[in-house]
Amino acid sequence: MELKARVPTHREVAFRPEDREELHRLYHQMLLIRRFEERVAEMYTRARVGGYTHLNIGEEATVVGSAAALEPTDYLINSYREHGHVLARGTDPGRVMAELFGKETGVVRGRGGSMHLFDLERRFLGGYAIVGSHLPLAVGVALAIDYRNGREVVMCAFGEGATNIGAFHESMNLAKLWRLPIVFLCTNNQYAMGAAVHQDSAVVEIYRKACAYDMRAQRVDGMDVLGVREACREAVRIARDERQPSFIEALSYRFRGHSMADPARYRTQEEVQAWVARDPVVTFRRRLEEADLIAAEEAELLADRVEREVNAAIDFAERSPDPDPVDLFADVYAGGGD
Numbered sequence: 001m002e003l004k005a006r007v008p009t010h011r012e013v014a015f016r017p018e019d020r021e022e023l024h025r026l027y028h029q030m031l032l033i034r035r036f037e038e039r040v041a042e043m044y045t046r047a048r049v050g051g052y053t054h055l056n057i058g059e060e061a062t063v064v065g066s067a068a069a070l071e072p073t074d075y076l077i078n079s080y081r082e083h084g085h086v087l088a089r090g091t092d093p094g095r096v097m098a099e100l101f102g103k104e105t106g107v108v109r110g111r112g113g114s115m116h117l118f119d120l121e122r123r124f125l126g127g128y129a130i131v132g133s134h135l136p137l138a139v140g141v142a143l144a145i146d147y148r149n150g151r152e153v154v155m156c157a158f159g160e161g162a163t164n165i166g167a168f169h170e171s172m173n174l175a176k177l178w179r180l181p182i183v184f185l186c187t188n189n190q191y192a193m194g195a196a197v198h199q200d201s202a203v204v205e206i207y208r209k210a211c212a213y214d215m216r217a218q219r220v221d222g223m224d225v226l227g228v229r230e231a232c233r234e235a236v237r238i239a240r241d242e243r244q245p246s247f248i249e250a251l252s253y254r255f256r257g258h259s260m261a262d263p264a265r266y267r268t269q270e271e272v273q274a275w276v277a278r279d280p281v282v283t284f285r286r287r288l289e290e291a292d293l294i295a296a297e298e299a300e301l302l303a304d305r306v307e308r309e310v311n312a313a314i315d316f317a318e319r320s321p322d323p324d325p326v327d328l329f330a331d332v333y334a335g336g337g338d
């Protein structure tokens, strides 16, 4: 079978000095996600955060680059590894941290926790813990948009492990069959829990799976924020204007274990270090510096600002009240039950 898409794995996107402000915004978001996640790890070990917690550390370029391709009216839906995505959508870090702390001021009033973030105002539709379960939901949202002749686009993010799930294939089929305005964004961070991609997927170049559905597919360097943004922008344009779905595989790496409970003993330190050498936050800053687009003092000011923002988020979460036990069954059944 002839492949529909053969693309280079990496395309350097040239800096344009006139984009300085926007580049600083992207760098700020990446730095915010990095520090937020580092502090979440700390708060988890201090037992402030309960349940499971999955971090985006190492994936910031993919998270920020893809979100930057969306309009505020577009939708983003994701798996449980979603703290960064909701921050990139512009949700207040304090309300995200409060959710992780299980507080009443959290984005879903402390009922969801780390894996079930949601912010309808910013069109962030969750946060789903069952691998692949949100893909049919994303297709449903895209169908609703199409039915109403809407101009919005759905971006559906997930890991490469989810592409081995039946619902992935059903979703790809219907999206293509009905020409839905959706972008499937697969963050291939190389592992699904302890399974390396070659151990659980018959096809290791994940983007090739889209060829079975005759869908436009592309692999990009997930450590390059501008490359991800460019690929996603084109996919979003095609979804919006041509009513065609796309599949993007962003090659990335999670620097930490699968969740906070995972010491990641199934991979070598050499492998981890080789990816850490391409740290997306560090390399982006270096590129900005080399292009004279950020001065050392500006970078320091940004880092200070991020430090204050994350401290304020933790402070807000700490000071917020727990949910009232009286409300335990509120919102469980529709109609209030009276």
Ligand SMILES: Cc1ncc(C[n+]2csc(CCOP(=O)(O)OP(=O)(O)O)c2C)c(N)n1
Residues within 6 Å of the ligand: 079, 081, 129, 130, 131, 132, 158, 159, 160, 161, 162, 163, 189, 191, 192, 193, 258
């Ligand atoms: C249907 C289902 N099977 C198994 C699990 C357990 N599980 C949780 S995360 C995960 C790995 C998923 O990996 P991937 O989709 O690549 O996403 P990543 O965690 O790497 O972001 C598994 C198997 C689950 N939550 N749901």
